[in-house]
Amino acid sequence: MSQVSETTGAPTARSTMQISDTNVAIEVIGMHKWYADFHVLRDINLKVMEGERIVIAGPSGSGKSTLIRCINRLEEHQEGQIIVNGTELTADLKRIDEVRREVGMVFQHFNLFPHLTILQNLTLAPIWVRGIPKAEAEATAMHYLERVKIPEQANKFPGQLSGGQQQRVAIARSLCMQPRIMLFDEPTSALDPEMVKEVLEVMISLAEDGMTMLCVTHEMGFARQVANRVIFMDQGQIIEQNEPEAFFSNPQHERTKLFLSQILH
Amino acid sequence: MTTLDTGRAAAPRVSFFNDPVIRGIIYQVVVAGLLVGFIAWIVGNTAANLAAQNKTTGFDFLWKTAGFDISFSLLPWSRGSFYWEAFLVGITNTLLVAFIGIILATMLGFTLGIARLSSNFIISRLATVYIETIRNIPLLLQLFFWYFAVLKAMPAVRESLALPFDIFINQRGLMVPRPTPDQEFAWVMITFGIAVVVATALSVWAMRTRTLTGHYPRQVVLAGKAADAFVTFLIAFAALLVLFAVIFPISNAPVLAAILAVLLAALSVTRFAALTRGVLSFVIAFLVLDTALGSMFSWLPSLFVTVLGAAVALVIARVVYTGALERPPSEARFPLALMAVIVIGAPALVYWLSGATLAFEVPVLQRFNFVGGLQLPPEFVALAFGLTIYTASFIAETVRAGIQAVNKGQTEAAQSLGLKEGDRLRLVIVPQAMRVIIPPLTSQYLNLTKNSSLGAAIGYPELVNVFAGTALNQTGRAIECIALTMLVYLIFSLLTSLIMNWYNARVSLVER
Amino acid sequence: MTDIGFVRADMVDAKPAPNRTSGAIAWAQKNLFATPLDGVLTVLGVVFLLWIVPPLYNFFIGHAVGPSGTVEECRMENAGACWAYISSEMEFFIYGFYDIPQQWRPNIVFALGAALLIPLLIPKVPFKRTNAVLFLFAYPVVSYFLLAGGVFGLMPIPTEKWGGLLVTLIISVVGITLSFPLGIILALGRQSKMPVIKTLCIGFIELVRAVPLISVLFMASIMLPLFMPQGMTIDKFLRALVGVTLFTSAYMAEVVRGGLQAIPRGQYEAGASLGLSYWQRMYFIILPQALKHVIPGIVNSFIALFKDTSLVYIVGMKDLLEAVKTKNDTALEWQSANTATTGYLFAAMVFWVFCFSMSRYSIFMERRLNTGYKR
Ligand SMILES: Nc1ncnc2c1ncn2[C@@H]1O[C@H](COP(=O)(O)OP(=O)(O)OP(=O)(O)O)[C@@H](O)[C@H]1O
């Protein structure tokens, strides 16, 4: 738990977030992926340093979800390399487990375990994957529940919570494994507007703590405020990437311009 | 039904009484009145009919001597027994065939349901063909087929088909060895009971310790490792013995087998455990394949069968070996091995020490018939078999639906948390699938029990046959016999739905 | 820190996958040998098929005696199925003891039924309502008089002579057409706010669903005559029909109830606010929606009923199963090792064809309705 520092109430300043110069969190080299004959990811090259916060944007069907699902091997790639925390992803189950332990993932539809209470959802993996004693796992779980501001829901079932609350539980569930990298796949797009805010707040505070994050999202405000890099994808390839300011104010590629003009108005 | 039709006839455009409450009351009074009248009419007719036929009513016949034979009974039965005893015999026979059918159909149905979801084309197609064939053919027809076309076409007693383990099948049914435990054997059973309790307690304790501290208790793991090696030794020894006996007859086989088994067991506790498992699975797969292929394709040259068996076994062994290499034995395996050793080992030890014997009385063919053993009549065999085959196809669909009802996102969430496949199934998928499966599964069990009444058509003495059939015909007490028969099924059904309501209330997922 | 800015100059064109993803080999890789375990299962499956298919083929086709064969061939060693037996007894399997010169009458009934039913089942064909009314009301009357005779100079043929597939079809069609409305009434009754009616319906439904059909049939065949006024006899056929119909209507009621429960409250309220009476609301608004939802469930009940008609054999009716069993047991001129097996297999195939097509139809309707729902 020592890794968890309390969030400071200080206003967000991107400069305060530490990005490592030397430690590579994720490296994707010349990666291609096909669904049967459909070439869904094409020549993806991506290097994410520890502490980086990357937002991936792009039109529907451009392969954003597929890309981040490849990173914890929910999908298999056919060409190129994906190296996470120094471990290359291959068919080897041991390596896959190793990577998955260090990478948290948050899904669009939460995917909480409906038959378990919130607390059990949070302690399941720490107990059975990391072998953490139950009491300790529960303490950690309560800590993260407080962090996502719903400790009072610990003994309820997922079905009793609102969408925003469920998504915050899902984030807390990933955090309980104390991952080094967090992947988000449109965490707010299944939520009502007022719930989007509460989830984004949690994500922002995570970013402030220096978590390496890869977010697929259409929340451009979030991208401006938190990301240090925005990646634009279309037709399964990375079309453009840049710092948020430059990306939004001065897009280079035609497709990026078109996409931004549609999404910002 | 008359009752409700009148409701319809009275309904259109009633404008003169607008108060729906009054209207409702009037409807109900009318319906109730018609119903009472209808029942009175029926009762009157029935009484008149019975009087005309000089028949009496009442349940006094239950205490009269039945005077007929029942071909198969778990309870003592003779012609001198009473009708209420016939009633009980019918119920026990129904329960017996239902119980056996339920166990077998569950095993077959779960296998088929999972097979149908397999990503393997051949396996899933085989399961689909089975399911779609069986559930679209009436059960009664299937029973006739098994009973009249298959079992009756079995060889006569003298030419009985001999199956392994002294089991014989012929026109008169299935003859299986009957276990005849002696007095000391009671101790073995008692030990077995105690061992089960101890092992359960131990595993609960080990699990709890695992969740509370993050580790299985050290003693359990150590003892488990020893147990695991011991089990490996036993399996290896047995498999090698059979291998030597069946295929490569050599002298001193037991000594060689023992030495090899010790070696394999020793390997299994080192980091070469995968090798042990590979070798073992080769030996076992080879034995099974060689025997199975040999009997399935008896027209093939035996050398060819042996080579084929060895080749396939080699593939299987490779699979097991690579699997074992990729996944080192999970720590959960050692407590499991310990439980197995306790549950099997303790009774075995007592059996050996106390000098108890469990002899099997083998059915023996004498001049005209089999003597000894347990003789299952063909009616029972056909009914149990038919019910199993038929119900399994429905259970398979239930199981498939249950598994498919668990969202794919659940697996993905569990994967992304780093849960291994075993834990994923045990902690996330199976608990959710079982909630969906259990209610329809129970109604399949109930259906099977009700369907066992079709045994009447092939002469199996279950409740409907004995009571609504023979007893009714003998006594002429139609109303009483049918009412009692229906009452039994009603009670089964009510009990089941009580249990299901309790279960549903317990497990239903809490929703907003 | 690395230079962050990046703009793709040339788009990467899609290229074919490195591992073949289409074609037979790729298909086999994905569906037969995806994992080593899959490979093992495939091998075992193939071994099983090799073991089971040749004998089955030989029995059904290879060594079988064709429709024009003779009983001597059927009695030969190694002979397979005796289809000659089926073809020679076909008339009996279809019509029972129905007088042979009069068999054009059931034939017309069959043809009429098909002509009315097929357009009813195809969603695109118009005039559904007229069609349904004809099928449900006119057809049974016409069929009854055609089959039973005694009017218009038709020779009377008592129901005892009817048999085989004819009886199976009559019982199932009548059972289906009667149990359907009865089931709807029971379901509405169960939903009713009037306690007397509600209790009655629940009692009936639950009682019938709790007991096996065979006990209901026993009751119908033994107790119905007792319930009637003295001197009045009920045709055996009718008794079986009553039993089957009452039994199925209870199951139908539960299926319809599922549909009724799926209708949002607003629909009931909207109907009431239009000033429609209870029956008008049900007929025009609620039932059309509710029944549409549960067509698959309804068809499944029909399949169950169709299979269950075979049970009337137990109360002495002469349906297809009875016809086959009777011939198996009594046709001495056809006796051979495989006669009985062939007979039952034939009956099984007939039942299977009907049930399987019904279940396919239900799946077809389910798909249709689902897409309709999405749109
Ligand atoms: N399992 C699959 N099999 C075949 N094609 C798939 C599969 N999953 C996704 N695709 C296809 O791959 C492409 C990329 O899908 P992906 O889900 O990655 O898009 P996305 O960028 O996340 O879109 P969205 O914003 O709608 O979520 C789409 O065209 C989709 O149809």
Ligand SMILES: [Mg+2]
């Ligand atoms: Mg997506």
